[in-house]
Amino acid sequence: KAGVTQTPRYLIKTRGQQVTLSCSPISGHRSVSWYQQTPGQGLQFLFEYFSETQRNKGNFPGRFSGRQFSNSRSEMNVSTLELGDSALYLCASSLGGPVATDTQYFGPGTRLTVL
Amino acid sequence: AQSVTQLGSHVSVSEGALVLLRCNYSSSVPPYLFWYVQYPNQGLQLLLKYTSAATLVKGINGFEAEFKKSETSFHLTKPSAHMSDAAEYFCAVILSGNTGKLIFGQGTTLQVKP
Numbered sequence: 001k002a003g004v005t006q007t008p009r010y011l012i013k014t015r016g017q018q019v020t021l022s023c024s025p026i027s028g029h030r031s032v033s034w035y036q037q038t039p040g041q042g043l044q045f046l047f048e049y050f051s052e053t054q055r056n057k058g059n060f061p062g063r064f065s066g067r068q069f070s071n072s073r074s075e076m077n078v079s080t081l082e083l084g085d086s087a088l089y090l091c092a093s094s095l096g097g098p099v100a101t102d103t104q105y106f107g108p109g110t111r112l113t114v115l
Numbered sequence: 116a117q118s119v120t121q122l123g124s125h126v127s128v129s130e131g132a133l134v135l136l137r138c139n140y141s142s143s144v145p146p147y148l149f150w151y152v153q154y155p156n157q158g159l160q161l162l163l164k165y166t167s168a169a170t171l172v173k174g175i176n177g178f179e180a181e182f183k184k185s186e187t188s189f190h191l192t193k194p195s196a197h198m199s200d201a202a203e204y205f206c207a208v209i210l211s212g213n214t215g216k217l218i219f220g221q222g223t224t225l226q227v228k229p
Contacts, residue, residue, distance in 0.1 A: 048215035
């Protein structure tokens, strides 16, 4: 089975621009979660989508948004980029069932640099 | 608020020595606990998880962790370190009912010296 794929792997943007990142989950997985990883704040949860609906949300400003398509692929969008948005963005997919029997599998991440 | 604390941002051991990475959680209700590993320029890989089935959890690559409710701890151990174990390790929790929302500790970088 193919793993979680994220595109693009690297991205350079300037302040004020917007960016869209893509995540393709493992086949059969219906849940996709997004995380931001920075040296200062560590790994922080952004949001989770399950069957095209946002099921959980972290504490990020409204500039961060996401969506999920009927094939479970997910995109996240960041508008009006700030320098502090430079980070590794990771997505994880899972079946979306009970935690006791479910496992999140992570993609390699998209490295976003904001200049 | 639910959180996890990893004691020690950097741990250095010699090859063949015991690996001990510490994780404490704060909650009155035992959560679901995880250990993930991240190699340079890669995503996270699950090492093991605790879901209340057994307090001693065995994972991949020879790692194991013991859930101790009295100490609110979930420390990760490996009897003998290999050079390939050098990586960053993250302890994480999920609160019951919050599927898909992992809350991570700050991470511990493990260095293995020859």
